[in-house]
Amino acid sequence: MAPHTLSLLTFFSSLALFPLVLVSSRSLSTPSSRTCILNVTASLHQAKYSSSVTDQSETSIDSPTSSALFTLNLHPRDSLVVHNSSCLYEVSYGDGSYTVGDFIKETLTFDGGDTVEGVALGCGHSNEGLFIGAGGLLGLGGGALSLPSQLNASSFSYCLVDRDSNSASTLEFNSDDSPSQDSVSAPMVKNRQMDTFYYLGITGITVGGETLEVPENAFKIDNDGNGGVIIDSGTAVTRLESAVYELLRREFRKGASHLATAEGVAIFDTCYDLRGQSSVAVPAVELEFAGGKTLQLPAKNFMIPVDLEGTFCFAFAGTASSLSIIGNVQQQGTRVRFDLVNSLVTFEPNKC
Template identity: 60%
Template sequence: MKTQNKSEQDLISVTLHPRSSLHAPAHEDYRSLTLDRLRRDSARVRSLTLKHDLALHGVKKSDLKPSTTTATATITDLEASDLQTPIVSGMSQGSGEYFSRVGIGRPPKPLYMVLDTGSDVTWVQCAPCTDCYQQADPIYQPSASSSFASISCDTPQCQSLDLSACRNNSCLYQVSYGDGSYTVGDYVSETLTLGNAAVDNIAIGCGHDNEGLFVAAAGLLGLGAGSFSFPSQIKTPSFSYCLVDRDSNSASTLQFGISAPFTSNDVTTPLLKNRQMDTFYFVELAGIGVGGETVTVTVSAEAAGGGGGGVIVDSGTAVTRLQTAVYEAVRDKFRSGAAGLPGAGGVALFDTCYDLSGRQSVSVPTVDLHFAGGKAVRLPARNYLVPVDSAGTFCFAFAPTSSALQIIGNVQQQGIRVGFDLEKSTVGFAPNSC
């Protein structure tokens, strides 16, 4: 992506926080936290896989359908550094997701929200609660916001909802995530504040009944490619994020309207279109390099058009999933290159683990993600050999999937600025640009 000459009114930047900002974890030790995180991650992958499979059969049960007419969001009083928000790792809560601090309403009430490039709908838990899960912040009170407004049942936004109802001419919504998680409530217009920027007239869900995988965050910021996602509503030409290390106390940013600082040494690759799954960001992953040898990944023909399969970049999935045959080939090459390391038993979905207790450093094979166009992203070792307990056990952080849908997860994205140029339909990867 090249730097675009955009006016200051098109820019939003949000800081990304460490997860320690949220309430204390409820896990006995690091291993139990890891196991909880991997259980949640497996459920997340099942949800995305089901969404993929339903879309192939023309069924969409998770997000809003595209509409040709929507309310226009407006961005007011922005500086070049305004439209950005902090990101925090969800590790301490057993979550593989990342959170941002977003203000809801006027005056803005700051809430932690999950960043999700695999969903379009933005929503928050709202009072009064029929069934709300525990979150770090107080439950959002619509009555305290001067910018809260119902959306009428006869509007295109409401009529385009996949699952909707009407009460006193106010629109109701339901979003199901395929794994049993769901949110139900009022579909409303509200002001969102990111950093120093207030964005008016954003359609969001005000959820009174919310159940499932959600932990600690007040809701979800939908960053998908569909018509009702937050980037689409504010009509931003681009957005980018950098995910800090899951155990880090440092911070980074989620930025809108600011082109990521890619250079000729960084990697950009086209985003692939899929008419039946417009939420997902598909890419052509040509292969996985391990120790200089490449395992081919052939999926671009399937993902193009309306077919199934393909590879998506997802901020909400933790561990990268590869089709079983591809995964086994990648894993076997890694095992061969790490044959001198003492093995350990598998942990949950990880089947390749090592006992590195007492060691200050080890040598492991390099791992590269090869994209269309011939460029490759070399992953830091911490992005594919990760600790799973406090006793020195580390595991190879890729996993197999029987689904045709493959996912580049956030463990592999850590420390890399990932930028989506929505005008040029490309995604870029800039290591060490947080």
């Protein structure tokens, strides 16, 4: 299958400290370009439905019937309402966002004019949550309804541009490009209880050259499918199981003790007053993968500004869940390649 490319950009939400990643796509039956939130842990590609589009800042599918609504052969469960011979869907997300609407089939057009017919997606009638300025959500997860699965893609990659950049990057499928020499690969770990997420084989975290003494099973999936570490473009900052985060925070604070501290902001509890300074030294943070590979994070990917006064915060947070998440702030400026054949995730710095 030939490579496909979509335009990609970062949208900084005015309602939160966290960026959303948007992707621009196009359909043939309603040929206007639409912008969707990129989500690597979601399996359903969903677009808003509107009977009358008046706000050009948001994109949507003009009518369910314009999108070959009745060509998807599904057998609705008794719990689903059948509406005009169509099958309804309902999806909810971890942040409380949800979407309800019709299952449809669409033709997608990629940059360069390539088209793919018969892509199943949700046409959302009722959408709530953080879909700011977007016409929907592009699901890149491992489930059968995700876009990579429907394209039968052997690989896909994206590069999230820096949050303060006005430029765009690309989302690519089936690229023939070889990873660069400075790339770092991590094995995907299979969770038989959850096929949607991409789990990484992380073995440790290093701060300032010192490897954290984390609990033995801190990054492992248990027999019930709980725990492990996933990579996600829809989560902003990396969330670590609370015991691991406390170790990380302690070591970072120790290495940054020369910096003036500031009050915490939102979920960030480790912040610094850097007003008037053009550069500062902070401890290096590295992720260690199975196989001995190490990914050093750029300082700008874990020390981020949270106001205009010079307050910067350590962009990690704890979670009561046993599941840890590598968020999009830590991925910015790096091309992330998902090799679905060889079960590898490769990080290529500065390859946007």
